[in-house]
Amino acid sequence: MSRGACIRIVEVGPRDGLQNEVAVLPPATRIALIKALAAAGLTSIEAGSFVSPKLVPQLADTAQVLAGLVDCTNLRLPVLVPNAQGLAAAIAAGAREIAIFASASETFSQHNIRRSIDESLTEYRHVAADALAAGIKVRGYVSCVLGCPYEGKIAPSTVVRVATDLIAMGCAEVSLGDTIGIGTPDIACALVRDVAAEIGVGRVALHFHDTYGQALANVLACLDLGVSTIDAAVAGLGGCPFAPASGGNLATEDLVYMLDGLGLPTGIALDRLISAGEMACQVLGASSHSRAARALRRHHV
Numbered sequence: 001m002s003r004g005a006c007i008r009i010v011e012v013g014p015r016d017g018l019q020n021e022v023a024v025l026p027p028a029t030r031i032a033l034i035k036a037l038a039a040a041g042l043t044s045i046e047a048g049s050f051v052s053p054k055l056v057p058q059l060a061d062t063a064q065v066l067a068g069l070v071d072c073t074n075l076r077l078p079v080l081v082p083n084a085q086g087l088a089a090a091i092a093a094g095a096r097e098i099a100i101f102a103s104a105s106e107t108f109s110q111h112n113i114r115r116s117i118d119e120s121l122t123e124y125r126h127v128a129a130d131a132l133a134a135g136i137k138v139r140g141y142v143s144c145v146l147g148c149p150y151e152g153k154i155a156p157s158t159v160v161r162v163a164t165d166l167i168a169m170g171c172a173e174v175s176l177g178d179t180i181g182i183g184t185p186d187i188a189c190a191l192v193r194d195v196a197a198e199i200g201v202g203r204v205a206l207h208f209h210d211t212y213g214q215a216l217a218n219v220l221a222c223l224d225l226g227v228s229t230i231d232a233a234v235a236g237l238g239g240c241p242f243a244p245a246s247g248g249n250l251a252t253e254d255l256v257y258m259l260d261g262l263g264l265p266t267g268i269a270l271d272r273l274i275s276a277g278e279m280a281c282q283v284l285g286a287s288s289h290s291r292a293a294r295a296l297r298r299h300h301v
Contacts, residue, residue, distance in 0.1 A: 015046035017237030027064035040272035049080035063093035101141040105148035128169040140166030146183035181211030185221035205229035215250035235277035236289030251290035
């Protein structure tokens with residue numbers, strides 16, 4: 001296979017990036033962040049989730065966030081939903097796209113959503129069917145695809161099974177999540193090959209955390225397999241509250257810098273993206289994890 005002519009980036013900062021931060025940003029600030037990311041050229045931006053605010057208070061009031069973006073009809077604004085109740089809330093809030101999240105680890109599934117893998121897939125079949133009937137697009141996630149904080153190594157066959165089930169229930173694509181960021185290029189490529197052989201490489205997305213500094217290398221290796229959809233978070237924000245060993249996400253700025261260097265168009269203005277990351281870090285009281293952003297800002301000072 002060869003690299004795709006154009007790479008689609010799914011910006012997960014306003015959801016995955018915020019869920020592990022101590023600060024809880026009000027809806028107006030989250031709306032401003034999403035609009036800043038859109039101004040940089042991103043068109044697929046996770047807007048939040050409809051999980052219990054008791055479990056993830058950072059993403060409470062996602063309905064208000066969507067209400068503040070009602071005029072942004074050019075944006076894809078997926079929101080995470082864990083069950084039928086979450087879907088009902090998403091529909092009431094006017095969501096046009098949802099994401100459902102399963103795991104390749106039984107133990108992580110219990111910690112994360114308090115259900116077994118099979119129980120979660122049974123629930124999601126109903127959620128996906130109802131969402132599609134309402135005209136809502138569905139995206140699937142599989143977590144712990146390259147390793148679990150509780151179980152260690154994960155069998156690729158389990159990842160393939162879960163990804164195949166998600167596609168069968170109507171997910172347009174499946175994002176493979178290296179939740180604790182332990183993957184290296186050859187291992188990541190081997191898994192992507194296995195999954196792509198069953199669902200098609202065009203339906204595979206990548207979601208690599210950068211715990212060991214391998215996320216960008218893993219993406220580059222998988223681009224050569226034909227993968228063209230990559231998840232990333234502005235300023236490298238993120239992590240998983242249910243995976244103590246996880247690091248932040250691949251920084252969107254670093255990904256865009258690499259893709260620009262490869263001559264792969266993204267439609268994203270790197271300077272505006274860096275500014276959006278700086279805004280996020282300022283309101284969070286955090287420092288950017290993006291090496292490209294830090295280097296370019298030093299260069300222009």
